[in-house]
Amino acid sequence: MSDDTRQMLLDTLERVLADHCTAERVQAVDAVGFDPDLWQVLEELGFTVAAVSEASGGSALGMADLCALLRLCGRHCAPVPLAESAVLAAWLLAGAGQAVPSGVLAFASANSRDLEITQQNNGLRLHGVLPRVAAARHAASVLVLLERDGQTQVTQLGPQDYRLEPGDNLAGEARDDLHIDTIIATDRMYRAPAGITAASIHERAALARAALMSGALERTLQQSLDYARERKQFGRALAAFQAIQQQLAILAGEVAAACAAVDHAALVADFGVATDEIAVAKIRAGKAAGLACRIAHQVHGAMGFTQEYSLQHATRRLWAWRDENGSEAAWARQFGRRLASAGADALWPLTTASGTAVAD
Structure with a gap:
C-alpha cells in the first residue's frame, strides 16, 4: 500500500x-x-x-x-x-x-x-x-x-x-x-489457512491488543499534558512545577517506548515470524500501562477519578487490556524460556537481531 x-x-x-x-x-x-x-x-x-x-x-x-x-x-x-x-x-x-x-x-x-x-x-x-x-x-x-x-x-x-x-x-x-x-x-x-495455529493466532491477538494499548497510552499522555497546562495551583500552571514535569517526562518516555515496540513488531510480522518482537511489544505496552495510569491519575488528582471526566475511558481500558491476550508477566516468562533454551551461541544474535527465530 x-x-x-x-x-x-x-x-x-x-x-x-x-x-x-x-x-x-x-x-x-x-x-x-x-x-x-x-x-x-x-x-x-x-x-x-x-x-x-x-x-x-x-x-x-x-x-x-x-x-x-x-x-x-x-x-x-x-x-x-x-x-x-x-x-x-x-x-x-x-x-x-x-x-x-x-x-x-x-x-x-x-x-x-x-x-x-x-x-x-x-x-x-x-x-x-x-x-x-x-x-x-x-x-x-x-x-x-x-x-x-x-x-x-x-x-x-x-x-x-x-x-x-x-x-x-x-x-x-x-x-x-x-x-x-x-x-x-x-x-x-x-x-484454517496454511501455517495458522493456536499459537500464531494468540500472537496476532496480542499484537492487536498492544496496538490498541499504544493508542490509549497516547491519549493518556495528551490528556495529562493538557490538564497540567490548564490547571493552576498557587497561581502557577501544574506544568510549571518540576515534580510534575519529571513525571510527565517519564510518562512520555513510556508511551514512546511502547509505540516503538508495537511498530517494530508489526513490521516484522508483515514479513514472517515475529514471536519475540510481539512478546516484547506486549510486555512493553503492559509495563507502560501500569506506569501511565499511575502518573496520569497523580497529575489529575481527584478529578481523574470521577466518572464524568474522560481520563477513565483510557485508563480503565489500559488496566483491562494489559491482562488480555497474555499479560506482560506471561509473555516475559515465554520470552525468557526462549532465551534460556537458545544456548550461549544463539543468545547474542537473538537479543540484538530483528526477526531471529529460535525453535521452541
Missing part, C-alpha cells in the same frame, strides 16, 4: 472516530460497551474487512497498517470490537475460503482444558466452556479455532450452539462465557 493511500485511510478513520467517540458518547454507551451506530459506519467504509484479501472484498492490509488503525481506535477509546472482529475473525474466516458476513464476528481459540472435542456420527461434539469471549453478545456468530489430530480447523457457532453467560472487563467491554454442548457437522468445519 502506498503512503498516500495509507494516510487517506488513517485520516478517514480519524475523522469518523472524532465525530463518534466524543467523551459524552463514549460515556453514554459505557453500560453496554458497544456502539452499533459507529460499527455500521465502519462497516460501510470497509474497515471491518480491512484485513481480508481483495478477492474476498477486503483491503488486504498487513499488520503494520492494521496496527496503525487500531492505535487510532485505542486513542479514541472506540467502543467497537474492531480488533477481534476484523483483525482476527474476519481475516481467519476469509482465509478459510468462506464469505465474511456483515455484522460483528466474535473469535475464540479453543483448547483441551476448556472444550472437549470428540468424534460423533458425521461431525464433532463440542462440550465445555469458552471463557471471556470478547463481544460475543454483540455478534451474530462466533468463529472458533480448533486444533485436533495435528490439524487446525475453524467453525462458526451461532446462538443456537451455546448458552451465553454475560461478563465484562474493567472497561465495560463484553467478555462473555459460552457454555457449549453441540454437534458440528463436517460441512461446518473449515481448514
